[in-house]
Structures are given as structure tokens and as C-alpha cells.
Amino acid sequence: MVEYMVNKVLKYIVENRMLLPNDKVIVGVSGGADSVCLLNILLEVKKTIPITLYVVHIEHGIRGIESEKDAEFVEKMALQYKLVFRRFSYDVATEAKKNGLGTEEMGRIIRYQAFENVRKEFDCNKIAVAHNKNDNAETMLFNLFRGSGLKGLSGILPVRFNIIRPLLCIERKEIETWLAEHNIAYRTDQTNFEEDYTRNRLRLNVLPYVQKNINKQALAHIDQASRIIYETWEYLEEETDKVYSKCVLRKDENMVIRIPEFIHVSDVIKKNIIRKCLESYQKGLKDITNKHIDCILTLVNNHTGKSIHLPNTLQASRGYNEIIIGFKSKALLLEKEEILIQAPGSYLFMGYKFEFSLEQYEKNQIIPENIYTKWFDYDKIGNDLRLRTKEAGDYLVVNSCGGTKKLKSYFIDEKIEKEKRDSIPLLCDNNHIIWAVGYRISEKYKISLDTKKVLKVQVNGGKE
Amino acid sequence: MVEYMVNKVLKYIVENRMLLPNDKVIVGVSGGADSVCLLNILLEVKKTIPITLYVVHIEHGIRGIESEKDAEFVEKMALQYKLVFRRFSYDVATEAKKNGLGTEEMGRIIRYQAFENVRKEFDCNKIAVAHNKNDNAETMLFNLFRGSGLKGLSGILPVRFNIIRPLLCIERKEIETWLAEHNIAYRTDQTNFEEDYTRNRLRLNVLPYVQKNINKQALAHIDQASRIIYETWEYLEEETDKVYSKCVLRKDENMVIRIPEFIHVSDVIKKNIIRKCLESYQKGLKDITNKHIDCILTLVNNHTGKSIHLPNTLQASRGYNEIIIGFKSKALLLEKEEILIQAPGSYLFMGYKFEFSLEQYEKNQIIPENIYTKWFDYDKIGNDLRLRTKEAGDYLVVNSCGGTKKLKSYFIDEKIEKEKRDSIPLLCDNNHIIWAVGYRISEKYKISLDTKKVLKVQVNGGKE
Known part of the structure; x- marks a missing residue:
């Protein structure tokens, strides 16, 4: 009988039109269980669909001596199967820092750059990577938790441009069993067992707990949901494109x-x-x-x-x-702009992002000094909280006795040039200026011992 | 300034067209934080939209003396606000057992029956219940884990028939803060703190872990995803209905x-x-x-x-x-039926559900005796595994020496009536009968010491 795993992957490859005869396929092999399985299964697939395989290993340099051993392991495996082998070495951590990216994100970018190099060298037309069903479920959940539209909830696609993922139909457990059955060695990546990355917390804590205590088939169900969402997203895209071409134009x-x-x-x-x-x-x-x-x-x-x-x-x-x-x-x-504010909420005004939130004031709470984050006594503010630029009649309360000053006089005293005055965002309660952003707040709305509810206003994330 | 929470709920009520002037609204009040908050906020909403409120309490009888105290608490609150109060008592646990349902499911059915009674008594037209944003996120996740289509992933709807859920725009934390701020007392339902129910595991373990370790805003993000999925589901329904009416007919x-x-x-x-x-x-x-x-x-x-x-x-x-x-x-x-089997997989044959799965055989593993679950040596089965009814030439191996017997002779020996023979599902490897379901399996495919891979076949869940 044809082997079950190979059969399943072969069926998946055909259904998703991943491979055609004479394809030249780069296989990304880290040396871990998934990619070793992928390479070995593609060698079996090759008996049915004649393809050429090229092994690429990217040495990430984050595992020290272990990284070196991984590379040697993969090279040996490629040699044994008489396949072309290419190795790339990068210091992902340094590159990540240099580019202001996470190491995982940087790793991904570097990986695809390396693939692209080999693709050009041998005129390859496909890149096979080893994502499995667990990776898909993890991606879907991860995107769900961090906020995502339908596309992100679709998980990982079986085919995207020239990248194919033949193992997406297989669970991690099946991969491990299959390797054990066939006595195929692989390298264990310790980073997967560490809780360094948020995704690993999902993999090592959330999913196992859910499978044990909520639903045994949770992984398959999440995978299935992501497929349904993908199908739906694709349909929406098609329908959108039909209308888009009729109603959108450049002018x-x-x-x-x-x-x-x-x-x-x-x-x-x-x-x-x-x-x-x-x-x-x-x-x-x-x-x-x-x-x-x-x-x-x-x-x-x-x-x-x-x-x-x-x-x-x-x-x-x-x-x-x-x-x-x-x-x-x-x-x-x-041009004159004006926005009526309802807290909590975020508003864009004159290129600044204003975030309004409400907090309970706790007695003796220390109110920090920060030029782009301000705290106000919410109950003293009337019904007409607005963001706008200066108007005739604007004033501020400038001392604790309630003494007022015209905004115009304040600007003159502070030697703010006339041209600049119109570009200062003002948070107002009618003509009473609560906050001249970047300058000062009115004494009236300051937090006091009687304050119950605090309106917190942050501009551009509060960074000074 | 109009109070923030009341304002937010009011806005949500208007946006979702939940209430109209002169509506007669049943409010389900358990006495817990959510429903006490709902009642008190609706009393505020009443100042803007003139409505009549009717308080209904359902005593579930699962919390003993505490249940009685809950009911008294709610009655007192209704009295204080001069609202009509109705109390219903049920033994949910007993009813659940009687109807073969979970207590949570039974509780839900009983609750809506009680609401329906009061609705008829006072000619009410709306029922308000206290689900909040957390409930929605929990429902979405729960459905995701246990398997669901788009509809289940949409979470809880703000309006469904005459049921309205004004607090769906509010998080549980906000509710608790608001009650504390206004010195409004409520009863604490201990069952929520026990891990009795799968959903509580989500609420008490999964979500807090995710919020702490994966994304602080996870709750809001799941809520948002459920809204996007709901919108999409609704759109798909509309598009489906348009085509349905054109292409489906009864004949x-x-x-x-x-x-x-x-x-x-x-x-x-x-x-x-x-x-x-x-x-x-x-x-x-x-x-x-x-x-x-x-x-x-x-x-x-x-x-x-x-x-x-x-x-x-x-x-x-x-x-x-x-x-x-x-x-x-x-x-x-x-009529003759025949299905080619590929394991693993589920097949429907002659009204039976057959589930085929593959397992690793572990030496000395005990194979249980079960008339509707059978284990076979997978590697001995050829390429033509089928489910069908009897054919000329069918045979079985009936002893460990490989001795065969014609299926027809076997049926005669077993005194199986002629009319019945065509209704016996057979699992076959060409003409070799692997299993005459409900009768016997062939000796050839039995698990032996050499078995590596096991084909497990279960009919209708294996229940005898």
C-alpha cells in the first residue's frame, strides 16, 4: 500500500496545484523535524512528479555552536541524497537590531532573501517551506489575539506566489511519528522550547491547555476555521474587485x-x-x-x-x-478644523493622534509631568469638548484663584510668533482653553483632591 | 456631563435600534454584577427613552441557600425601584438530567421559557439580557475551539428577535468599576469561580493568560474579530439568499x-x-x-x-x-452501494458512520473486544479497501493457518436469513472480507506480534 503520509501530502500538492513535472524546487531545511520531514517526503513525491530539489540552509547564528552543528547535519543529509546544497550565515540578532525589527521578523526576511539568491543561481521556480497544521493554527490564534481582519485570521496559505507549503495538511505530532517510524534523524531546536517568543507561549502553554481542557480537537478546529475564513476572504476580494474597477479611478x-x-x-x-x-x-x-x-x-x-x-x-x-x-x-x-470629542476615543487632528481615556482617580495618585500626556478633572468639563485652533474670545485660567487670561495675551507673553499660532492644537470647553498642546493647561481642570474621574489625553503616544 | 457608561450604552442602544419609546422591556436579573448593572443603566436610559421595565429572576436551585438569598436580593431591588417583579424556581440539574442536556444548556432554555411567560402576562415586546464584551469574546473562542462555521465565530448578537443585549459594548471590568463607583451592591455567583464548566476554564485560565502574556488588548481584539466575521457572515447570507431563490425549488x-x-x-x-x-x-x-x-x-x-x-x-x-x-x-x-476507502477518514455507508483511523501498534498493547470497533493489521491490506455489500466470490480466512471459507457458507452456517444478507455492510480487500460488520473479522488481518501500523475502524462511534 502506498504510504499514508506521502499519499496525503501528494494529494494536498495536487489539490493545491503546488508542483508540476520538471519544477525546480528550493527546499528550506533548518534540520528540525518539520523541514527534515519535508525534504524526505518531497524525495518520495519526486517518484510520482519528476522535480529537482535544491537544499538551502540558513544559519541564524543565534544558537552558537548548535547552529554550526545544524548546518553540518543538513549538508550531510543533502550530500547523502546527492542534492545541491547551499548554506547562508547571518547574524540575525545584529541585523534585527540594525533594522529595528524583531528577531523572528528579521529571520523571516533573511530567509526569503537567501531563497531568492539560490532561485536566481539555478533558475528555480518554486520554494518549499515546512509549515504544518500547528503553525497554521498558531498563526491564526496569534493574529486573533493581537488584532486582525479576515486576512490575518486566514492563517498561512498553502501557496503564495512561488512559495509552497506541502506540510500544511499535517500535524506536528504526525511528522514526529513518521520520522520515528522511518528512523530519520533530525536536530532539536532548543529555541522552540524556550518561552522567548510570544508565539512560543501560544505553542507551549495556550494550545496544549486548550487541547487538554477545552477540546481535544481544538487544533483541527482552528485549522478548519482558518480555511473557512480564507475561502470567505477570497470571495470578498473577488466581489470587491468587481465593484472596485467600476467605481474607483485616479484623478x-x-x-x-x-x-x-x-x-x-x-x-x-x-x-x-x-x-x-x-x-x-x-x-x-x-x-x-x-x-x-x-x-x-x-x-x-x-x-x-x-x-x-x-x-x-x-x-x-x-x-x-x-x-x-x-x-x-x-x-x-x-484650513480650519474642528472635532467634537467623546471620550474615550482616538482622534486625528492636524496630523497628531489624540487618545482620550477615562480613569478612576485614586487619592494621592501621583500625576506625572509630561508635555504630551495630560490629566484633567473630567467632571469639570462641560458638554462641548472640542479640538480646534484659536478663535476670538478664547481664554485660560492661569492661577488657582480662577484668574483668567486671554489666549491672545498668553501667546504674546510667551512670544509665540503670529504665523505659528494657528498651528497650535487646542483642547477646548467652549471658549475655555483646557490645553494649548505643547504649551500649558488651564488651572481650572487640574486634578485636585476632589477629583473622581480623570480624563487622560495623550498626543502621538505621549512621546516627548 | 452625562455619565460616560450610560452614554456609551445609550449610543449602542440607538446604533443597534434596541429600544423605542413605550417599549415594555423584561430585564433578566440574576443578582450578579452584570444584570444588576444592566437594570441600573436601563433605569438611567429610561430618562431619555421612555420605557417600562419588568424584573424577572430565575432561581436555578443549583446554589442552595445562596439561590434563595439571590432571589430575595433581586426582589428587594425591584421593590426599591417600584418595578414589577416575577420569580421563577426550577431545579435545573434535575431538568437537565431528565432532558439529557448540560446544565448550562438547560438553564438557558428554562430562562427563555420564563421570559416568555412574563412577556405574555404583561404584553412585553423586548427582553434585555446582560451579556457583556467578555461573554462575547469567550463565546467566540469557545466556538473556535470546539469547531464552528462563520456563524458561531460571530459570537453573541446585540439583537436577536426580541432579545436585546445593551451591555455587549462594555467589558466586565468596566461594569465592576461602575458598580463600585455608584455603591451599587450585587451578589457574587460562586459558580463563576469554580472550574466546573469548560467555559469557565476559558474565562478563568485561558483569557487571563493570553491578556497577560500575549496581548493586553486580546479581549477587545477577539471582540472586534467576531464583529468583522458577523458582518461578513451577514453579507454571505444575503448573497446566498439572492441565488437560492433562483436555483432551489421543491419537487x-x-x-x-x-x-x-x-x-x-x-x-x-x-x-x-x-x-x-x-x-x-x-x-x-x-x-x-x-x-x-x-x-x-x-x-x-x-x-x-x-x-x-x-x-x-x-x-x-x-x-x-x-x-x-x-x-x-x-x-x-x-440499491448496490460501494465506497473506496482511504484511511484516515469518515464515510457514510448504508446509514452507518464508519470512522477509519491509523495508529502506531505498541508491542503488548491490549486490543479490546468490541463488536463495533475493530483493529486490523494495516500493512496486510492491499490497495483496494472498500465498503460494499456481498458479491459472488467473497471469502474469509477463518483460522490462523489461513484456511478460507466462502462468505455464503459462513452466512448459512450462522443461520443469517437470505433477506438480511444484503443489508450487512462488508469491509473488503477485493473479494477477501476483512470484516462482516456485526459478525466477524477475517483471521488474516488480525493484529499480531509483527504488526506495525493499526487500522482502527469504528461504526457509529463504537457504541454497542
Whole structure:
């Protein structure tokens, strides 16, 4: 009987159109159980689908002498099977620090760079990597916990561009059993047993606990859920693309969504179109959250002329029959802006990110001094909390007796140039300036012994 | 300033169209933090939206004297606010046993029955219950772990029929803080602190660990994911309904999916249509898995006449231009069936569920005697493992020396009536009968000292 594991992987390869005869396939082999299994199974697959294999090992330099032994182990295995072997050595930790990335993230980038080098050298057309069903479930859960849309909840894809993952249909336990059955040696990566990485906490603590105490089949169920979500995401993408091509166009420097073609589709598709628009305009979704997308969607039902400020000096405005997305022009940047605040919440104003949160004030709590994070007595603030720039009639309370000063006089006393005054964000309670951001707060709203609820306001994460 | 929590709930109520002026609202109050908070916030909401509140308490009888105290506590609170109060007492544990349900499930059913009684008594039109954001995240995770489609991953809905959940926008921590701030007393339900229920393990162990070690905002992220999935599920439902009404019809006793109208839609929608078809035909999706749906989908590309056997004597067949779903006719039940088996996997054959799994044989492992679970030496089985009924030429090995006997002779010896012989499922390796289900297995495939891999076959969960 054809061997069960090989059969299962072969079926998965065919179903997902991973390999064709005469493919030249790079196999990433760390020496660990997963990748050793992958290489050995691909050698079996080769008997059915004629392919050429190239073994690539990336020495990460984070395991010292063990790293060296891993590399030698893989080289020996490649030699034994008479396969081309390429080894790359990088100091991932140093590279990560240099690029301001996590070691895991940096490792991933370096790995694919090395693959790319070998791909060019031998004119390969596929790269096989050893992710398994557990990796998929872990990725799905990890993304769920740290916040993600449907795409992230889809887990790891079997095929992405020229990268294939034939072992995604197999559980880690099956891999280990199969290797033991066939007396195939592999190297044990100690880093997997350490709780260095957040993902390892998921792998070593959360999932085993869930499998033992909540549902034995949890791994298979998470894997299945990620597949269903992937299918759905793919469908949504298709439907979005159909509408996108009809209603989105580039006009001058901006993206334009034409409302007549847009208005009749479902909100889910509308949001996807807006997301795609921003993505293509600023080459990615940097700093864009679901809340921004929701805000832009509200423009559809709003009057002409209204606009919303987004991160990275982006702006969305409602035209007569369209929504216009683009970078703010200099003129627009100087235009009067005003936002009504409801705490808690995050608001974008004049390119700054304001975060409003509410806290219980605990007696004798020390209020730190910080120029970009301020604490106010929430109960003293009226119903009209706004962010705006200066207006006639603005004033501050400047001493504990309630003495007021006109904002204009304050600016003059502080020798703030006239041109600059319009670019200072103000947090106001009607004409009472709670906070002239970067300058001072009004005495009236300071925390006192009677304070019960605190409004905390942080600008750009509070970094000075 | 209007109070923050009340404001937030009010906004959520308006956004989700939960309450209208003059609504008569039943409030389920257990006496715990969540429901006490709900009642008190609804009393505040009443100042903005004029509604009438009716307090209902269900005494579950699982906490003994504490249950009695809970009821008295809630009655006193209702009296204090001059609200109608109704109390129901049930012995949930006994009812659960009687109905073969879990206590949590039974509790839920009883709760909604009590609400229904009060609804009729006072002609109420809404029922408010106290689920919060944590409950939603817990439900989503719980469903993810135990296996679920998009609907289950959507978590708890803010509005379902006449049931509203105004606190779904609030975290448990906020509820507790708010109650403390307002000096509102509540009862502590000890059962929540015990690890009696699987869900409590999620609540008390998994989520706190994840929040502490993986992502502080995990709760909000899971909540957000469930909302995105809900939106998507809703969209899929709409799209499915549009196509469903065009391609599905009832014909005689069967459901018919017309292929010309069905063929062009996306697979995701096709699967949803098939699912809906089965759901409406057998009033629910009892025993139907994703695998069955996938199988029916393959019929679309198959020849006329081919059919698939489903649980509960359901069947799907390919007609010339249609897929026909219906209960098997008696004639169909007697028709020759045959399934090629690939282990591991589950197959439905003649109304039985066969589960095939592979195990490593450990020396000296004891093989239990069980009429509906059998273990075979996997490596002795050829390439043609099938489930079918009797054929000419069938035989068994009946002793350890390899002596064979014709299946027909075996049936005669065992005094199995002629009419019955065609209804016995046979597991075969060509003409060699591995197992005549319910009768005997062939000596050839028995586990021996040389066995390496075991094929385990279980019929209907192995229950005798």
C-alpha cells in the first residue's frame, strides 16, 4: 500500500496545484523535524512528479555552536541524497537590531532573501517551506489575539506566489511519528522550547491547555476555521474587485470613489473598497484602522464639502458625487478644523493622534509631568469638548484663584510668533482653553483632591 | 456631563435600534454584577427613552441557600425601584438530567421559557439580557475551539428577535468599576469561580493568560474579530439568499438545485446554498459536516446518476441538470452501494458512520473486544479497501493457518436469513472480507506480534 503520509501530502500538492513535472524546487531545511520531514517526503513525491530539489540552509547564528552543528547535519543529509546544497550565515540578532525589527521578523526576511539568491543561481521556480497544521493554527490564534481582519485570521496559505507549503495538511505530532517510524534523524531546536517568543507561549502553554481542557480537537478546529475564513476572504476580494474597477479611478493626484456606482453594494464591500483605495494610494495600510474606514464610510451619507483627517496627512472628502482620497494640500492643512470629542476615543487632528481615556482617580495618585500626556478633572468639563485652533474670545485660567487670561495675551507673553499660532492644537470647553498642546493647561481642570474621574489625553503616544 | 457608561450604552442602544419609546422591556436579573448593572443603566436610559421595565429572576436551585438569598436580593431591588417583579424556581440539574442536556444548556432554555411567560402576562415586546464584551469574546473562542462555521465565530448578537443585549459594548471590568463607583451592591455567583464548566476554564485560565502574556488588548481584539466575521457572515447570507431563490425549488418530496442557475456562482455561495437546502429539508443541520457539503459540491462536476449517501438516510444525486436532495426511498436503500476507502477518514455507508483511523501498534498493547470497533493489521491490506455489500466470490480466512471459507457458507452456517444478507455492510480487500460488520473479522488481518501500523475502524462511534 502506498504510504499514508506521502499519499496525503501528494494529494494536498495536487489539490493545491503546488508542483508540476520538471519544477525546480528550493527546499528550506533548518534540520528540525518539520523541514527534515519535508525534504524526505518531497524525495518520495519526486517518484510520482519528476522535480529537482535544491537544499538551502540558513544559519541564524543565534544558537552558537548548535547552529554550526545544524548546518553540518543538513549538508550531510543533502550530500547523502546527492542534492545541491547551499548554506547562508547571518547574524540575525545584529541585523534585527540594525533594522529595528524583531528577531523572528528579521529571520523571516533573511530567509526569503537567501531563497531568492539560490532561485536566481539555478533558475528555480518554486520554494518549499515546512509549515504544518500547528503553525497554521498558531498563526491564526496569534493574529486573533493581537488584532486582525479576515486576512490575518486566514492563517498561512498553502501557496503564495512561488512559495509552497506541502506540510500544511499535517500535524506536528504526525511528522514526529513518521520520522520515528522511518528512523530519520533530525536536530532539536532548543529555541522552540524556550518561552522567548510570544508565539512560543501560544505553542507551549495556550494550545496544549486548550487541547487538554477545552477540546481535544481544538487544533483541527482552528485549522478548519482558518480555511473557512480564507475561502470567505477570497470571495470578498473577488466581489470587491468587481465593484472596485467600476467605481474607483485616479484623478489628478487623488483617488476618487464614484458614489453612484458605490452606493448600492453592501457595507462590507464598501469598506473593502475604501481599504483597497487607501492601500493602493499610500502603498499599504500603515496606521489605518477599522475606525478610519468606518469614518470614511459615513461620508457617503454626508453633505458635500465635509472631510475627514487621516494619519500620514491623508484626507478623505465628500464631493458632490464622489469621495476623494488624497494627501492634504498645504492649503487644506491650514484650513480650519474642528472635532467634537467623546471620550474615550482616538482622534486625528492636524496630523497628531489624540487618545482620550477615562480613569478612576485614586487619592494621592501621583500625576506625572509630561508635555504630551495630560490629566484633567473630567467632571469639570462641560458638554462641548472640542479640538480646534484659536478663535476670538478664547481664554485660560492661569492661577488657582480662577484668574483668567486671554489666549491672545498668553501667546504674546510667551512670544509665540503670529504665523505659528494657528498651528497650535487646542483642547477646548467652549471658549475655555483646557490645553494649548505643547504649551500649558488651564488651572481650572487640574486634578485636585476632589477629583473622581480623570480624563487622560495623550498626543502621538505621549512621546516627548 | 452625562455619565460616560450610560452614554456609551445609550449610543449602542440607538446604533443597534434596541429600544423605542413605550417599549415594555423584561430585564433578566440574576443578582450578579452584570444584570444588576444592566437594570441600573436601563433605569438611567429610561430618562431619555421612555420605557417600562419588568424584573424577572430565575432561581436555578443549583446554589442552595445562596439561590434563595439571590432571589430575595433581586426582589428587594425591584421593590426599591417600584418595578414589577416575577420569580421563577426550577431545579435545573434535575431538568437537565431528565432532558439529557448540560446544565448550562438547560438553564438557558428554562430562562427563555420564563421570559416568555412574563412577556405574555404583561404584553412585553423586548427582553434585555446582560451579556457583556467578555461573554462575547469567550463565546467566540469557545466556538473556535470546539469547531464552528462563520456563524458561531460571530459570537453573541446585540439583537436577536426580541432579545436585546445593551451591555455587549462594555467589558466586565468596566461594569465592576461602575458598580463600585455608584455603591451599587450585587451578589457574587460562586459558580463563576469554580472550574466546573469548560467555559469557565476559558474565562478563568485561558483569557487571563493570553491578556497577560500575549496581548493586553486580546479581549477587545477577539471582540472586534467576531464583529468583522458577523458582518461578513451577514453579507454571505444575503448573497446566498439572492441565488437560492433562483436555483432551489421543491419537487415532489425532494429539494432540487438547478445547475444552470447555480454553476456560475462562487464555491462559497454554492456551499452555503447546499447547506441551506439540507437545513430546510431536515429542519436543521444534524450530523451534517463540511465534508458532506464538499462531497455534494463535487456532484456538480460529476456524471448524471451518481449519488452520495448522507447521515439520517439523506441522499444527494446528480440529475441531468440538477442536484436532488431527499430521503432515500426504500428502493434506493437496497440499491448496490460501494465506497473506496482511504484511511484516515469518515464515510457514510448504508446509514452507518464508519470512522477509519491509523495508529502506531505498541508491542503488548491490549486490543479490546468490541463488536463495533475493530483493529486490523494495516500493512496486510492491499490497495483496494472498500465498503460494499456481498458479491459472488467473497471469502474469509477463518483460522490462523489461513484456511478460507466462502462468505455464503459462513452466512448459512450462522443461520443469517437470505433477506438480511444484503443489508450487512462488508469491509473488503477485493473479494477477501476483512470484516462482516456485526459478525466477524477475517483471521488474516488480525493484529499480531509483527504488526506495525493499526487500522482502527469504528461504526457509529463504537457504541454497542
